[in-house]
Amino acid sequence: MYGPESTGKTTLASQLAEDFNTIWIPEFARDYLQEKWNSKQEICKQEDLIPIAIGQTNLENEALNKAAKILFCDTNLLVTKVFSDIYYNNCDGALERAAKKHKYDLILLTDVDVPWQADDLRDKPNDRENTIAIFEKALIDYEKPYIKLSGNQKERLEKATQIINDLLKAKEVGLNSFDFIKIYNRNVKIETVEFQFNILKNGIPKINLDRAAIKNDGIVTISEDEAKYFSNFYDEKKTNLKLKKFVPASGAASRMFKFLNEFLNEFKHGEESINAYINRKKDKNLPIFLVAIDKFPFYKDVLEVTKANFLDYNSWEKDSKDFGFIKTMLSQKKFDFANKPKGILPFHQYDDHTATAIEEHLNECVFYSTSNEKSFLHFTVSEEHQNDFQNIINDIKEKVEAISNVSINVKYSYQDKATDVIAVDLEGKPFRDENGNIIFRPGGHGALIQNLNNLNADIVFIKNIDNVIQNHIETIALYKKALAGILIQHQEAIFKFMKMLNDSSISNEDLTEIVKYIKSKLNIAIKDDFVKYTKESKIDHLITILNRPIRVCGMVKNEGEPGGGPFWVTDKKGKTFLQIIESSQIDTKDEKQVKIFESATHFNPVDLVCGIKDYNGQKFDLTQYIDANSGFVVEKNQNGKAYKAFELPGLWNGAMAKWLTLFVEVPLITFNPVKTVNDLLKPAHQSPN
Numbered sequence: 001m002y003g004p005e006s007t008g009k010t011t012l013a014s015q016l017a018e019d020f021n022t023i024w025i026p027e028f029a030r031d032y033l034q035e036k037w038n039s040k041q042e043i044c045k046q047e048d049l050i051p052i053a054i055g056q057t058n059l060e061n062e063a064l065n066k067a068a069k070i071l072f073c074d075t076n077l078l079v080t081k082v083f084s085d086i087y088y089n090n091c092d093g094a095l096e097r098a099a100k101k102h103k104y105d106l107i108l109l110t111d112v113d114v115p116w117q118a119d120d121l122r123d124k125p126n127d128r129e130n131t132i133a134i135f136e137k138a139l140i141d142y143e144k145p146y147i148k149l150s151g152n153q154k155e156r157l158e159k160a161t162q163i164i165n166d167l168l169k170a171k172e173v174g175l176n177s178f179d180f181i182k183i184y185n186r187n188v189k190i191e192t193v194e195f196q197f198n199i200l201k202n203g204i205p206k207i208n209l210d211r212a213a214i215k216n217d218g219i220v221t222i223s224e225d226e227a228k229y230f231s232n233f234y235d236e237k238k239t240n241l242k243l244k245k246f247v248p249a250s251g252a253a254s255r256m257f258k259f260l261n262e263f264l265n266e267f268k269h270g271e272e273s274i275n276a277y278i279n280r281k282k283d284k285n286l287p288i289f290l291v292a293i294d295k296f297p298f299y300k301d302v303l304e305v306t307k308a309n310f311l312d313y314n315s316w317e318k319d320s321k322d323f324g325f326i327k328t329m330l331s332q333k334k335f336d337f338a339n340k341p342k343g344i345l346p347f348h349q350y351d352d353h354t355a356t357a358i359e360e361h362l363n364e365c366v367f368y369s370t371s372n373e374k375s376f377l378h379f380t381v382s383e384e385h386q387n388d389f390q391n392i393i394n395d396i397k398e399k400v401e402a403i404s405n406v407s408i409n410v411k412y413s414y415q416d417k418a419t420d421v422i423a424v425d426l427e428g429k430p431f432r433d434e435n436g437n438i439i440f441r442p443g444g445h446g447a448l449i450q451n452l453n454n455l456n457a458d459i460v461f462i463k464n465i466d467n468v469i470q471n472h473i474e475t476i477a478l479y480k481k482a483l484a485g486i487l488i489q490h491q492e493a494i495f496k497f498m499k500m501l502n503d504s505s506i507s508n509e510d511l512t513e514i515v516k517y518i519k520s521k522l523n524i525a526i527k528d529d530f531v532k533y534t535k536e537s538k539i540d541h542l543i544t545i546l547n548r549p550i551r552v553c554g555m556v557k558n559e560g561e562p563g564g565g566p567f568w569v570t571d572k573k574g575k576t577f578l579q580i581i582e583s584s585q586i587d588t589k590d591e592k593q594v595k596i597f598e599s600a601t602h603f604n605p606v607d608l609v610c611g612i613k614d615y616n617g618q619k620f621d622l623t624q625y626i627d628a629n630s631g632f633v634v635e636k637n638q639n640g641k642a643y644k645a646f647e648l649p650g651l652w653n654g655a656m657a658k659w660l661t662l663f664v665e666v667p668l669i670t671f672n673p674v675k676t677v678n679d680l681l682k683p684a685h686q687s688p689n
Contacts (some may be wrong), residue, residue, distance in 0.1 A: 001075050002139070002146070003110035004131045008153065010498040012110065013074040015157050016164070024072035025063045028055035029080065046088045053080050053095050057102075063537075077102050082138050086131070093348040102140050102568070105177050106167055107146040108160055109136060114152070145177035147184060168192040173197045174430055179438045182671075186419040186440070195628065196646040200424045206587040209596040210576050213566035218523060218578050219555055219602060219663045222482065230485030231478050237488050244376045245369040247361055248448055248651065249389075249465035250415060252382075256345075256677050257338040259285040260326050267323065274319045288678050290322055295681055297349040298337075302329045309334070322459055341381065341465070342674065344388045348470040348685055358392045360468035366404035366478035368484070369461050376409045379465075380451050383414050413454065419447035423636070423645040429478040431643040439643065445630065446648030449655040451624040455612070459484055462608040462652070466674040469684045478665045479554065483609040486664060492519060492547050494660070495615035501543050514542055522660055523578055535676050549620045549659045553580065553652070554607030554666035564653060565600040566663045578661045580604045580653040581601070584632050602663075605671035606652055610659075622655075630654030 001009035011029065017024035029052045033044050056077060063071055081099040083093040112128040139146045147163060149156050169190045170180040183193060213219050222230070245473075254261075264288055267277050278286055293299060306328040307313045313324060328334045337345055358379075365375045383387055387442040393410050401408055420440040423431040431439045452460065461480060469476055497514045500506050518524050524545060535543065555566055564582040571577070586597050612620055631654060632647040649655045672684035679685065 001072070001110060002076055002079055002107045004112060004134055007110035007112055007132075008114050008156065009110050009441055010074045011153060011280075012108070012149075012156055012160060016160055017072045019157075019161055020068075020070050020072075020164070022068040022070050022072070023063055023066055024074060025059045025082045027050055027075040028059055029075070037222070044087075046084065046092075049080055049084050049095055053077050053098060055604060056080070057098070073104070076104065076107070076140065078107075078138055078144070079135075082135050085138075086134060092167060099576070100672045105145070106164070106180075107139065107144050108163075109139065109146050109148045110156075111148060111150040133615050145181050147181065166633050169194060170367075174436070177284045179430065182438065182440070183422075186420060188420070193422060195426070196421055197428075199631065199646050200633060200644050201428055202630045204585070204631060204633055206590075206593075207567075207581055207585040207630065209581065209586070209593050210568040210570045212596060212600045213555075213568055213578060214601050215662055217666065218566060218568060219665055220486075220556060221665045225681060227478055227482040230483075230489070231481035232485070234481045234485035234488060237485075238371045238459075241371055241389045241458040241488075242376075242456065243369045243371050243459050243461070244378055244455055245365045245461045245463070246341075246378050246452060246455065247380070247463060247465050248445055249341060249358075249379045250385075250570075251341060251465075252339055252444075253337050253345060255343045256342065256674065257330060259283060259676065260289070260330060261338055264327060265329060268428075269320075269323055274322060282511075285676060285678055288681070292681050293322070293325070295686065296677070297346040297680065298329070298335070298356045301346070301354075305334055322573065340388070341385050343379070343381075343465045344385070347468065347674065347680060350470075353689075355470075356392055357465050357468050358389060359396050359469075361463070361465070362393070362396060362408060362410075363399045363473060364463075364468070364476060364480075365461075366400060366406040366408065367473060368480040370404075370406050372504060373405060374407050374409065376411070376457070377450075378411045378413065378455060380415065380448050381412050386412050387608060413451045415442055415447050416450050419443040419450060419648060421646045421648070423643040425641070425643055431641075431645075432636075434639070439638070441636075441645055444647035445651045446626075446631065446655045448651050449622055449626060452610075452612070452651075453619075456619070458611065460610040460612060461608060464605065464606045464673065467606065467672055469669075469672045470686065471684070471688055472669055475667070476670055479670050480607070480609070483552045483607070483664060483666070485608050486662065487507075487550060487611055490521065490552075490660075490662065491550060493521070493552070496510055498543070498546055498615040501539050501546070506539065511535075511538055511542070514546075518542070518545055522662070524574060524660075529591075546660075547614060549622060549625060549656075550611045550662075551656060551659050552609045552662045552664055554605060554670060554673045555602040555663050556605050558603040559668065564604045564650075566602055566604065567600065578663060579657060580650075582632075582650060582653060585630060585653075602665065603671075604652065605666075605673070607666060607670060608652060625656065625658035627657035630657055 003009060013024040032052055032055060033048070036042050056075065060073060077095070081091050081096055083564065084095065093636045112132045136148070149159060151159065163184070166184070167177070167180050170183065170193070173194060183190065215221050233297060263277065263283070266281065267274070274290070276284070302325060306325050307372040309328060310324050313321065316324070330338050332339065343358045344356055346354045347357045347360065361377065365377045369375050369377070380390060389412065397408055397410070408646070421443045423441060425431045461484070497517065500510050500512065500514070515526055519526060530538065530541065537595050558565060564580050567579060567581045568576050568581045583597065587593050613620065614620060626649055628649065630649040633644055634647055635644050637641060647658065669684070672682070674680060674685070
């Protein structure tokens with residue numbers, strides 16, 4: 001326990017020792033100075049500090065052999081050192097060295113938010129905030145593992161008990177005190193860390209595919225007329241609904257320019273031609289990029305800067321010009337495209353300006369995510385890039401609003417640091433950087449379920465930042481609204497059934513109707529012995545099935561794009577349900593599972609419409625509907641050292657595994673991702689003129 005006088009150190013030390021069935025040692029200085037006062041009426045002098053330090057150390061050393069696993073110490077040498085600084089403006093070198101060297105597994109800094117109590121030895125009731133600041137600075141300066149403890153006596157004891165139990169768990173998985181402090185300060189639960197270590201050690205349980213979802217067996221098909229019907233249905237209902245469009249947009253565009261970065265790193269400029277490089281590397285992407293280089297929306301801007309940067313550019317051979325262009329485009333001092341988020345990159349060239357993906361999402365949201373002439377758009381961004389997003393929004397928002405006569409409200413959120421994950425080396429030990437610190441890395445886009453959970457909306461449209469289009473926006477809007485209409489229709493049925501189930505007058509005929517709906521419309525099997533349940537048990541079971549968030553997912557025909565798709569999945573209890581599955585979730589050694597995965601007819605374009613409130617209008621806690629075991633183990637490399645890390649269940653698969661799910665086929669034109677820069681050459685991203 002460490003802190004200024006009268007901050008509850010003694011009380012806390014004795015309480016913790018009792019709770020953990022061990023011993024604690026008192027503050028040696030208190031008895032030493034009390035005896036001095038009683039016998040001589042003298043207060044502490046600087047020459048008393050070394051005897052106090054020695055006495056305190058002796059108490060600790062004697063108690064170490066008696067303590068049961070944990071020893072609680074009321075004060076320590078650093079308190080004596082700080083006391084010397086405050087009262088005498090200096091400290092004996094031997095005392096300072098001992099205080100710096102003396103180690104504890106954890107130091108609890110007791111805050112000054114408790115009343116000051118006078119006694120014979122206490123004399124600093126004033127300026128307590130400044131005093132504790134001095135105490136805390138010493139901990140920082142000497143790099144001590146500490147946690148500040150505030151609150152009343154009961155709150156402190158509860159917090160300290162939890163902290164110590166968590167520290168013990170952290171030690172068991174190979175973490176040290178400084179690791180634990182980092183985890184604690186990130187608000188990461190130690191149980192989460194234990195779970196991640198277990199997954200990294202034993203692997204992720206593989207998904208058991210029953211069959212691929214296909215038309216009329218998990219995937220609903222709608223005609224264009226039906227799409228118009230559901231779109232109109234949505235338009236009729238949306239006036240009373242709060243709508244939001246949710247766009248994950250924090251990732252950098254590194255993959256988008258991967259083949260160009262490889263070219264810059266491996267091309268032997270001056271020693272070989274670009275054509276020789278292409279043949280040597282069997283690079284299929286680079287020739288496409290170079291042939292159509294003037295078709296990219298950023299071409300003119302990059303060319304202008306390249307020419308300004310290289311004054312002899314016009315006299316160069318074509319290979320040198322292309323190399324200089326790519327170098328300028330990816331240079332950190334110039335455009336640095338590969339290290340920027342996709343949202344702020346030039347995506348589309350119009351007659352009068354170049355548009356980013358951000359602008360296209362604004363254009364889209366006024367078409368389908370609008371109610372009462374208001375549209376709400378939410379981007380998840382990295383904190384360092386929010387200003388870039390905001391600057392683009394400021395430039396275009398007024399123009400889009402004027403054309404659409406819709407007021408657009410844009411909000412941002414960051415991926416919660418508490419969702420970051422730790423890594424292990426290939427031996428299963430915590431992975432550390434060159435300074436010995438454990439490595440934290442973002443937990444993957446599955447972490448964004450927390451951001452989605454914080455939204456206040458009836459209907460949420462989800463779409464990836466790079467899935468935009470330069471033309472045919474009306475078609476995009478039609479099918480997005482159709483998905484919303486389908487969702488609302490099902491939601492109204494579910495809400496009606498939920499009210500019936502909570503009404504004591506519900507009949508057996510009503511229960512039969514609900515069961516029929518669950519089987520035929522939601523594709524959820526009812527247990528064979530359901531008929532043997534009591535009426536009350538039937539009601540409880542049906543409520544459990546229906547009272548969940550719901551999503552309608554657009555599915556496009558699979559034409560070779562990498563990524564997940566719709567499948568029927570069977571869990572350990574034998575329950576079969578619809579889910580979006582990624583290839584990494586499949587046991588590749590199981591030929592039957594591989595065959596099922598390869599038989600998929602449709603692809604997940606991340607085109608989701610979500611209902612996140614229950615029949616009473618209350619928000620669901622979306623974190624309760626995650627399948628924690630459906631995450632991913634990835635292998636990475638840092639400074640030549642390999643490590644493994646756990647990624648959270650994906651936002652639209654494992655993070656939504658326990659939602660009510662409906663798959664609806666939508667036209668391929670609704671799916672226009674930009675995975676590599678060459679995708680910007682596709683018709684969806686080029687002006688029809």
